[in-house]
Amino acid sequence: MAKSAKETGSDDATSDKVEGCPRHVAIIMDGNGRWATQRGRPRLFGHHAGAKRVREIVESCPDFGVKYLTIFAFSTENWKRTQVEVAGLMSLFRRYITKETRHLQERGVRVRFIGDRVRLDSKLTKLMNELEEATADNSKVNLTIAINYGGRDEVARATQRLAQDVAAGKLDPESVDEETLPRYLDTYVLPDPDLVIRTSGEARISNFLLWQSAYAEYEFIDTLWPDFTRAEFGELCASYGNRDRRFGGVKR
Numbered sequence: 001m002a003k004s005a006k007e008t009g010s011d012d013a014t015s016d017k018v019e020g021c022p023r024h025v026a027i028i029m030d031g032n033g034r035w036a037t038q039r040g041r042p043r044l045f046g047h048h049a050g051a052k053r054v055r056e057i058v059e060s061c062p063d064f065g066v067k068y069l070t071i072f073a074f075s076t077e078n079w080k081r082t083q084v085e086v087a088g089l090m091s092l093f094r095r096y097i098t099k100e101t102r103h104l105q106e107r108g109v110r111v112r113f114i115g116d117r118v119r120l121d122s123k124l125t126k127l128m129n130e131l132e133e134a135t136a137d138n139s140k141v142n143l144t145i146a147i148n149y150g151g152r153d154e155v156a157r158a159t160q161r162l163a164q165d166v167a168a169g170k171l172d173p174e175s176v177d178e179e180t181l182p183r184y185l186d187t188y189v190l191p192d193p194d195l196v197i198r199t200s201g202e203a204r205i206s207n208f209l210l211w212q213s214a215y216a217e218y219e220f221i222d223t224l225w226p227d228f229t230r231a232e233f234g235e236l237c238a239s240y241g242n243r244d245r246r247f248g249g250v251k252r
């Protein structure tokens with residue numbers, strides 16, 4: 001069944017825009033493996049360094065007018081990695097949640113997770129649910145962490161639920177339009193991203209927020225994720241303010 005923002009207690013997405021700032025930034029945190037390899041260390045060393053960066057970037061959001069931050073932590077394709085790396089990442093997510101809960105609370109961060117939880121370990125999903133519940137009243141920053149997330153998978157799951165509503169007579173197929181499908185997406189309470197950043201020099205979007213980023217601005221930067229700083233984040237947010245977003249229209 002589709003959810004409305006009201007049902008889920010989301011923020012009023014139109015009331016929190018700071019002029020010239022990206023309200024919603026989405027980040028593909030790439031380059032942890034190369035960062036570790038450059039130092040002769042195992043890939044997981046890079047992921048641990050990457051997790052530390054997350055704290056600094058989340059903390060800096062209010063300074064740059066960023067109300068929503070969505071980060072790509074594990075894709076539906078990342079299961080193809082070695083069992084050691086996958087298990088290490090899952091353990092890192094559990095550790096991150098356990099260690100960061102207090103700090104996130106103190107900073108007024110509301111945490112949400114997107115992605116298909118079915119394949120995730122029950123210990124991890126329990127922690128995810130608890131963190132979502134514990135931070136549900138916070139509203140300073142909205143942090144969304146994508147775990148076992150893929151844009152195509154998300155659209156497929158959304159379409160399945162939409163089709164179920166049609167079959168149950170709850171939705172008229174004739175009424176389905178561009179506003180209908182987003183209500184079935186994992187991101188139904190979030191505004192679309194204004195700015196998508198990918199670190200590590202790769203210029204592709206790798207199945208991240210495919211529907212939601214239709215009109216996002218993109219920044220592909222060479223910095224490897226564990227080297228990404230608050231200063232660089234600030235520069236990218238400031239340069240977003242100079243972009244001319246026309247959404248297919250003409251400048252007025």
Ligand code: FPP
Binds near residue numbers: 033050051075092
């Ligand atoms: C891509 O770099 C990164 C990932 C698949 C994992 C992202 C995870 C983190 C940044 C750390 C944990 C996050 C949280 C929320 C605790 P890569 O491994 O593909 O790097 P490479 O392209 O250099 O090999």
